[in-house]
Amino acid sequence: MQGVERADRELLDAAALVGHLVPAGSMYAFLAEHRGRVFPDDQFADLFPSAKGRPSIPAPVAASILTLQTLLDYSDAETAEAARCDLRWKVACGLALDDKGFHPSTLTYWRRRLARSDRPHRITEAVRQVVEATGVLRGRRRRAVDSTILADAVATQDTITQLISQIRRVARVVPGAAEQIAAVCTGHDYTRPGKPDIDWDDPVAKDALVSALVNDANALVTALAEATLDEPAQQALALLALVAGQDVEPAEGSDGTDGRWRIARKVAEDRVVSTMDPEARHTRKSPEARRDGYRAHVAADPDTGIITDEQLTKAAGSDNSDPAVAAQFLANDHATTTGDGDLVGAADLPGGSTDDDHPGDPDRLPGREWYGDSAYGTGDLRDALDQAGHTAIIKPKPVQSPVAGGFTVDDFTVDDDERTVTCPAGHTRPISPTTRTAAFGALCRTCPLQATCTKSKTGRKIVLHEHDALLRQARRDWKTDPTLRERYRRHRPNIERVIAQVASRGGRRLKLRYRGVEPNNAWLKRRTAALNLRNLINHGLHWTDGWALTTS
Structure with missing residues (x-):
């Protein structure tokens, strides 16, 4: 059955006796006062449908413990010890000074109950309700996306x-x-x-x-x-x-x-790195840095650092790539709409415009601005953003030439109406309707520009992406619009600090504690919820007939 907290305090209640020792404005002090508001009992009642049996740890206490555990990156044993011996934990969780705590397996029990429920991420949902109630994101149009590799919990096997x-x-x-x-x-x-x-x-x-x-x-x-x-x-x-x-x-x-x-003399594309955790994958953060584990994706408001979405995936695979997950974030994004479901401009949002690049401009583009590095500069993601009425402020992927310093695809003129491609030498070839390629073949043999265009004996072949026009326009805008680059430099780097908070603790890189995508994704969502809550507390989160912030 579900346990509930006592209405009256115990004789040796830690908050009453030593609560003054806990720093005001800390996570511990906040949970001591507001854990029941953030994590109310009724939000967890379905986990304990039977009224029989031994009462569980009260839901506000268990949720607070799980939040602190994830924020501090404690193991189950370390968490149980902290709840038994650390005065700050006792104050935060409403425990008595002589409370003996709980067995570490209790935390496993709670995580399993949550995972098997209809709402496995309700701790994250509870914190998001607080974020929404404060209005800290109201009128903010920017979203920045990034990802990082987190080491898995098992040893890589040969x-x-x-x-x-x-x-x-x-x-x-x-x-x-x-x-x-x-x-x-x-x-x-x-x-x-x-x-x-x-x-x-x-x-x-x-x-x-x-x-x-x-x-x-x-x-x-x-x-x-x-x-x-x-x-x-x-x-x-x-x-x-x-x-x-x-x-x-x-x-x-x-x-x-x-x-x-x-x-084999090469690494398999989707290599399983351990039979103990078959979902962990081998990947590369860069050509030199090889990593094993999972990829944590994050979307955040770059101005406030509030994380708006997160997802942990396998470290390899096209469905787990940065642009693919960013497209999921886009679909999940709760963009402000009119009654007819149309996106409205930020100047019309409650609280007014917060975009200081275009203050009070009524003709500004509707929707949000999405910031990302070149890994997100795919045609598919740009098209999804364009279709949704958003603006992509994403660094374009560089284009390469087959010859060092030679002609790139941008030096070829594409006529979508005539379905032709014209090379720098003036030769024009049709675009194949099925493969979207234009092969210049024998034309290259006598071309005076061949040495700076191709090394292929069969001539230059141009392969056009489905969204080639979008990609070309993005590269042109990046070169010719200095304000675009300036806005990218101002706002996109802020996501790096968010990523550092997610992936490290006290200067130490975190290592995942669970096996498989699902439990580690649940951990990531609890961690981002804890970071968001800490962020709000640092801005003076308090209750006055509703959640509010002292500073914006």
């Missing part, structure tokens, strides 16, 4: 470790698999943990081991292919098939049919 550990897992979770392993797998004793004892400096021995493990994995998958399995068993077998193929290639001089394999 190919050999993945194969052995996953075969061992199949033996545990798939009925009858242990017997099949004993019958068809001969490359290693899978009842023993750890790697085999071989000469790891001998490439021949390593290739022989890789071949044996891959052949064992393939044989096991084949042996269990016709078995009737439940979902966990199917997933374990599918993951074994994946790791058996993602990192290996046929040995030199082999096509793979003879059972000879070696470690």
Whole structure:
């Protein structure tokens, strides 16, 4: 059953006895006074539908503990210890000085109840209601987007470790698999943990081991292919098939049919980095910086630092890319509308215009301004922003020439009406209606500009994006409009500070504590809620017949 806080204070109530020691204006002091308003009992009642059993920790207390835990990046054990021993936590959560606290598993219990409910992110929703009530975002048209890589909670495994550990897992979770392993797998004793004892400096021995493990994995998958399995068993077998193929290639001089394999000389595009967390991915933040983990995406108002949306995804994959998630943020954005659902200009918004670049201009563009670096400069995202009536202040992606210092695609003239492309030398070719390419072919052989245009023996070929006109216009505007670059320099860098707050604590880079996208996404939403609440508290968040701020 759901527990509730006592209406009267206990004899050794921490807030009454030592509340004056907690700094005013801190998160602890705020929760001590307002936790019941931010996290009311009725918002969590559906988690405990039965009126029987032992009462739970009261919802305002549990939500406050989860918020503090995420803000301070504490483990469950550290959180339980803080609630038992730290006076600030006792004051914030309304506990008595002699309260013994709770077992760390209680936090797991609460997270699971939230995850299985119809509203798994209700702590975030509660803080967003406070943000909305303060009006801190009212009339603000800007949104900035960015992302960062967060390290996963498991160790990255090499190919050999993945194969052995996953075969061992199949033996545990798939009925009858242990017997099949004993019958068809001969490359290693899978009842023993750890790697085999071989000469790891001998490439021949390593290739022989890789071949044996891959052949064992393939044989096991084949042996269990016709078995009737439940979902966990199917997933374990599918993951074994994946790791058996993602990192290996046929040995030199082999096509793979003879059972000879070696470690592939390249990294798979969507490589699973650990069988302990199959959703963690390998990616690159830059050509030099390789990272494993997940990608945290954030949208925020760059002027106030208030986070308006967040999403944690796998670190790789087109659906998890920066522009793809930004398009989701755009769809989720609660833009101010008229009664007919049309976007209105910020000059008409309650509270007036806050865009100091165009004060009082009634002809300004409607909708919001979206700021992002060149990773967000795709044609699809620009088109989505344009269709929604927003303005893209996004640094364009640079265009490259096949020849250093030579002609780029912007030096070619595109006529969309005639569906032709004209090169710098004046040659015109039609645009293919299916592939949107224009091939100059033999025209390049005798062209005096060939040396500065292409190295291809078959001539220059121009491939046009579906939204080529938008991309060209964006690059022209960036070059010719200094106010556009100035606004980008003024407002876009502010998202970097927001990202730093999300991804670090006390100068230390955070590492995720959970496995899988869903629990880590729930963590990210709690963290952004805690950061938003702290941001509001720093601006004098208080209750006076409603939420209000002392400073704007």
